[in-house]
Amino acid sequence: MLPIAGRGWRCIVCVKPVPDPSLFSKLRLDPETMLLRRDEVPSVINPLDRNAIEAALDIKRRLGGRVAVMTMAPPNAQEQLLEALALGCDRAFLLTDKAFAGADTLATARTLAAGIRKAGRFDLVLCGAWSADGSTAQVGPQLAELLNVPDLVCVTSMDLRSGRILAQCRRENGTVLLDSPRPAVVTLEAGANAPKLPAMGGIGKALKSKVTMWNSRDLGLKPSQVGLAGSPTRMLNVFAASGARKGEILQGTTNEVTAQLLERLRHDGLVTTGKGVSR
Amino acid sequence: MxxxxxxxxxxxxxxxxxxxxxxxxxxxxxxxxxxxxxxxxxxxxxxxxxxxxxxxxxxxxxxxxxxxxxxxxxxxxxxxxxxxxxxxxxxxxxxxxxxxxxxxxxxxxxxxxxxxxxxGTCAVTEPTGGSDLLGMATTARPERGGWVLNGSKCFITNAHLAGAQVVIAKTGEGSRGLSAFLVKKGTKGFSPGRNEHKVGLRGADTGELFFKNCRVGPESLLGDEGEGMKAALKTISETGRPGMAAVALGILEAAYDEAVKFSKGRTLYGKPIANLQAIQWHVADIMVDLETARLLCWRASWLKDRGRLDCATHMTMAKVYATEAAVRASQKALEIHGGCGTMMEYPVQRLWRDAMVCVSAGGTTEIGKIILSRAALN
CATH class of the missing domain: 1.10.540.10 (Acyl-CoA dehydrogenase/oxidase, N-terminal domain)
Incomplete structure (x- = not known):
């Protein structure tokens, strides 16, 4: 990439601490509260957010600028911010307040948007396309809407040479090429890059960095705008998905068994007849 | 806490x-x-x-x-x-x-x-053994302001990969009769020997070092003359032993994972073998060994980070326990695997072979027990 004139790119990466996906099988639901027992599995930076950090650091390396990392999370998320600093991010912001608890995607995006505005001017907000635990893929686009900037979601590669954002974005039926001015919000997919591991030397340097902590008052947000109170969606129930399977042996001749099977599949809505018949 | x-x-x-x-x-x-x-x-x-x-x-x-x-x-x-x-x-x-x-x-x-x-590496062990430091045969003779080394070392990890070897050699008699030297790769008279073919820890370079009229300058002396014994013992006890304990801890963790995975995946009598009490006891034993070793290793290192003088005793304890536990645990994990455990396709056999090599490295269990008993009784 060719350097562009001026100050380079000011990037803010939004990250989310999630339970280590490699240990998802050890996650349990509390039988009383029906909430995940997160303390039993260590938290890590959401894997796709690592792609977002890598993309921002790559922009900084090639085109200059600065990279800040931001999360809305409990105070112990300093660990993930420290890791982001060790990877090479310049600043870290932790938006933390008991009032933020229970936030849905909109309340989360509202809080992050307030944090981003307070952090100063930016050229690019980068997020993972979705989180490994929630998988809604909503926060990125909501952030763009709240910040009133374009959003480019599920980006697999970017070209910033023109000073604009030229991005390839994955869609269900192919790829679209989008061209956008800055500032903008970009959400990254896993194939966008190969995140590097933090160097141990970077960890030592990161320990000297200060994490800026802001609560709802610092962000100028009312209690009704954040956390559970600011969330239009409610989680009604959580349950563990059952992986149990039931086998059934159909009896009869081949024709009889075929007829029984077809009837059973029709009954369960797995095949239809008439127009658009499935074979 | x-x-x-x-x-x-x-x-x-x-x-x-x-x-x-x-x-x-x-x-x-x-x-x-x-x-x-x-x-x-x-x-x-x-x-x-x-x-x-x-x-x-x-x-x-x-x-x-x-x-x-x-x-x-x-x-x-x-x-x-x-x-x-x-x-x-x-x-x-x-x-x-x-x-x-x-x-x-x-x-x-x-x-x-x-x-x-x-x-890097630290070369102490000789064909006569690693525990008997005073019985060392490699000598360093002062000559024209420098030193001339003669002798050999064996079972040296990183022998062929190290660019500068810390070598302990005899410069006198008694406990002040050993000195440490830094010998660079390529120094005339110094050559690595055979690359050992080991039963475990395969891929870790282990070999001999030969010194034949190997002349080094006065700047090669590491520490003062006569401080070799102290340098060797401190390096082995405060870096080598906790390092071996950590290697064993990794083997224990792998043995635990392999034992649990196989127990839940292998079906016998129509059910996973994890349902059998004999298997459950093996898994529980591995679990206790793993957790005990983990706590010993962590505490010993934590003491070292705090500059505690008694950390060496705790590191020896961690080394003795973790390496022996790694052998026990990997063997139990191997037994859980039954016939599969003897197949090279399953990693559990490697864990068992690796654990066996860890027991003698960095001081045998028996030497470790002598050190611990001295700490307890003196």
């Missing part, structure tokens, strides 16, 4: 784990097959900062401490005990220079050891 790691140690652990899975794991089959250390891994270990974990920042290290070192070596060893062993002995070479070296020696060698120009 807080059993939670500091944030920086958690990040080191996660980074080492990812490094082991992404970079080391694909190399293991070839290491097992050839017994050779993959050369490209040296730079990769340096880039992620594993080589300078206990080296001060001004020499290019990260100075994250012994607890960070222990968890990093354990994570690497969980995937490849051979690479864990290579790393831990490298740290021995680096800490010997750091502790006993002159400013010039530190300035020259420590940055190279951190950035992966070569591995």
């Amino acid at each position: 807080d059993f939670e790691f500091p944030n920086q140690v958690k990040i080191v652990q996660r980074t080492a784990r990812d490094f082991a899975r992404q970079v080391v794991a694909p190399l293991v089959p070839a290491m097992e097959e050839t017994g050779k250390f993959p050369g490209k891994l040296l730079r990769q270990m340096a880039e992620v900062g594993l080589l300078g974990l206990v080296t001060p920042k001004r020499y290019g290290g990260s100075e994250l401490g012994y607890l960070a070192r222990t968890v990093a070596i354990a994570e690497i060893s969980k995937v490849s005990a051979a690479v864990g062993m290579t790393l831990q002995v490298h740290h021995m070479g680096a800490t010997a220079i750091l502790e006993w070296g002159s400013h010039a020696q530190k300035d020259e060698h420590l940055p190279k050891l951190c950035r992966g120009d070569f591995f």
Whole structure:
């Protein structure tokens, strides 16, 4: 990439601490509260957010600028911010307040948007396309809407040479090429890059960095705008998905068994007849 | 009492784990097959900062401490005990220079050891044995302001990979009759010998060193003349033993995972063998051994990071327990696997072979028990 004139790119990466996906099988639901027992599995930076950090650091390396990392999370998320600093991010912001608890995607995006505005001017907000635990893929686009900037979601590669954002974005039926001015919000997919591991030397340097902590008052947000109170969606129930399977042996001749099977599949809505018949 | 790691140690652990899975794991089959250390891994270990974990920042290290070192070596060893062993002995070479070296020696060698120009090592053991330091036969004779080394070393980890060897040699009689030297690769009269063909820790370089009228300058003396015994014992007890304990801890963690995975996946009498009490007892034994070793290793390293003088005793305790426990646990894990455990396709056999090699490295269990009994009785 060719350097562009001026100050380079000011990037803010939004990250989310999630339970280590490699240990998802050890996650349990509390039988009383029906909430995940997160303390039993260590938290890590959401894997796709690592792609977002890598993309921002790559922009900084090639085109200059600065990279800040931001999360809305409990105070112990300093660990993930420290890791982001060790990877090479310049600043870290932790938006933390008991009032933020229970936030849905909109309340989360509202809080992050307030944090981003307070952090100063930016050229690019980068997020993972979705989180490994929630998988809604909503926060990125909501952030763009709240910040009133374009959003480019599920980006697999970017070209910033023109000073604009030229991005390839994955869609269900192919790829679209989008061209956008800055500032903008970009959400990254896993194939966008190969995140590097933090160097141990970077960890030592990161320990000297200060994490800026802001609560709802610092962000100028009312209690009704954040956390559970600011969330239009409610989680009604959580349950563990059952992986149990039931086998059934159909009896009869081949024709009889075929007829029984077809009837059973029709009954369960797995095949239809008439127009658009499935074979 | 807080059993939670500091944030920086958690990040080191996660980074080492990812490094082991992404970079080391694909190399293991070839290491097992050839017994050779993959050369490209040296730079990769340096880039992620594993080589300078206990080296001060001004020499290019990260100075994250012994607890960070222990968890990093354990994570690497969980995937490849051979690479864990290579790393831990490298740290021995680096800490010997750091502790006993002159400013010039530190300035020259420590940055190279951190950035992966070569591995480090500490050569003590001789064909007559490793525990009997005073019975050492390698000599260093003063001559024209320098020294002339003659003799041989054996079972030296990183023998062929180290660019500068910390070598202990006899310069007099009694406990003050040993001195430490830094001998650079390529020095006339110094040559690495055979590359050993080991039953376990395959891929960790182990070999002989030969010194035949090997002349080194006065600047090669590490520490003062007569401080070799102290340098060797401190390096072995405070870096080597906790390193071996960490390697064993990694093997234990792998044995636990393999035992649990196989118990739940293998079906017998129509049910997973995990339903059988005989298997459950094996798994419980492995679990207790793992957790006990883990706590001993962590505490010993934590004491070292706090500069506690009694850390060496705790490190010996961790080494004795963890290495013996790794043998027990890997054998139980192997038994859980039944016939499959004897097949090379299953990693559990490698864990058992690796664990066997760890028992004698860095001081046998019997030597460890003598050290511990002295601490208790004196």
